[in-house]
Amino acid sequence: MSRNDSLVFLPTQLVEGSSRFEIEADIDELDLAEYTFSVPLRCEIVLERTGDRIDAHLDLETSLKLSCSRCGESMRQDICASADVTFLPEVKNKEDADEQDATDLEFYSEVLDLRDIVRDMFLLALPIAPLCSEDCRGLCPSCGANLNRENCKCNIQGNPSTFEKLRRLVDE
Ligand SMILES: [Zn+2]
Ligand SMILES: [Zn+2]
Known part of the structure; x- marks a missing residue:
């Protein structure tokens, strides 16, 4: 070489x-x-x-x-x-x-x-x-929490994810 x-x-x-x-x-x-x-x-x-x-x-x-x-x-x-x-x-x-x-x-x-x-x-x-x-899992779009490390409370407080919202629209 x-x-x-x-x-x-x-x-x-x-x-x-x-x-x-x-x-x-x-x-x-x-x-x-x-x-x-x-x-x-x-x-x-x-x-x-x-x-x-x-x-x-x-x-x-x-x-x-x-x-x-x-x-x-x-x-x-x-x-x-x-x-x-x-x-x-x-x-x-x-x-x-x-x-x-x-x-x-x-x-x-x-x-x-x-x-x-x-x-x-x-x-x-x-x-x-x-x-x-x-x-x-990225960052929570509402509170910015790193979802790999913590589960923020945004979803629990009735703030559905975009996917969830879309699914509901399709269901209706
Ligand atoms: Zn990452
Ligand atoms: Zn959040």
């Missing part, structure tokens, strides 16, 4: 065949400093070089602190993502781009820069509505 300290590679230094890298991505460099990571953003990268063509396989793994979208409590979110991307040299891109499925095709010039790809993979893997647990 080779070591590389960044996500920017020099294609001229890649040997024919496959090279494997394990990298701890620089969060600032990826412009992800707004997130609170519990462990480093680890990338395992395999670059398979065949002539000018470089097939990259990327695996990301990390864990970060987010707020539950229902109860607002701080929670740990594990992130895992994989992607396959084919790189061709920029000068050849016209003919080759037509032959390939354009969605997973990228181009390299003097450098092969994986930073944008890793950043996008990370952002796409983030849950839109993170949950501290599948059955998080």
Whole structure:
């Protein structure tokens, strides 16, 4: 296994065949400093070089602190993502781009820069509505109590939940 300290590679230094890298991505460099990571953003990268063509396989793994979208409590979110991307040299891109499925095709010039790809993979893997647990009960809409921790008195005092109200409407 080779070591590389960044996500920017020099294609001229890649040997024919496959090279494997394990990298701890620089969060600032990826412009992800707004997130609170519990462990480093680890990338395992395999670059398979065949002539000018470089097939990259990327695996990301990390864990970060987010707020539950229902109860607002701080929670740990594990992130895992994989992607396959084919790189061709920029000068050849016209003919080759037509032959390939354009969605997973990228181009390299003097450098092969994986930073944008890793950043996008990370952002796409983030849950839109993170949950501290599948059955998080959230906050009481009337009093704001965290219903995972306490049962507030709102329901008992005759303040039916939205679901209850809807059910009654349907029944009538
Ligand atoms: Zn929650
Ligand atoms: Zn309540």
